[in-house]
Amino acid sequence: MACRITELVLDCADPQRLAGFWCEVLGYVELDREGPNIEIGPPGRGFGGPQPTLILSHSTDPRRGKLPLHLDVNPTDRDQDAELRRLLAAGARTADVGQRGGESWHVLADPEGNEPCLQ
Known part of the structure; x- marks a missing residue:
């Protein structure tokens, strides 16, 4: 088990x-x-x-740098672009963690700066 x-x-x-x-x-x-x-x-x-x-x-406790774990989320009932718009409207913001521009995912930040990825 x-x-x-x-x-x-x-x-x-x-x-x-x-x-x-x-x-x-x-x-x-x-x-x-x-x-x-x-x-x-x-x-x-x-x-x-x-x-x-x-x-x-x-x-x-103050946050000390980037968290060693992040959450990945995937839309279940819409395409990625529509989900990105929904998450931004909910309070997420885009985040730059060194992406090069060709990624298939979006890095976001929640209201406290945690960085989930939208797959």
């Missing part, structure tokens, strides 16, 4: 803001709130479902 990822925990300054952003991006809903920390996940599934939940964990 192998393990599977059940939760991803992201330290952040403003869990409420990031929960709203990532709920919009992923179609997730708020599942739980413990103090300032918020867990979001697929509606009707929650923790233990086939997709991992995301915990936005409040932290006042």
